[in-house]
Amino acid sequence: MGTKLPRKLEQKMQVVGEQIKLARLRRNLSVAQVAERATCSPLTVSRIEKGVPTVAIGIYLRVLYALQLDDDILWLAKEDKLGKALQDLSLKTRKRASKKR
Template sequence: MAKNTMGTKLPRKLEQKMQIVGEQIKLARLRRNLSIAQVAERGTCSPLTVSRIEKGTPTVAIGIYLRVLYALQLEED
């Protein structure tokens, strides 16, 4: 079986894009005057996970990103 040579490290350009997405999610949360805990509850995840999303951590599952976007009413954006 072939070994995955990519590992868990993303290319720098993708890391930067993840950080931008996280910043945009944080701004959306702040514009709505919601706490991290409120978004976590609405998105059925932990506050730590919401914090990781806002920091652009690439290991958060895409499904959780989608739940947080839905909690912020951004699923159409």
């Protein structure tokens, strides 16, 4: 598939990167400090903050852990509205037997 993402996904990656950068700045941490805590390179942290799509999700988790935001990963796909709607549509309604008279 390569590293090129659809524009919509690229924009979302950039938003996530910006949110991680803001979390780092709120904690008054440098890129080097986060990289050391996450056991990765400062370049990798910078790439995350820029929304580069080739960074592995495991690295994202380590950076979130370094920022004490690792529980936020549990929000991914938590509210699956489409999946629930599709599931509800596929549920079969049970038909009752006619009442005996």
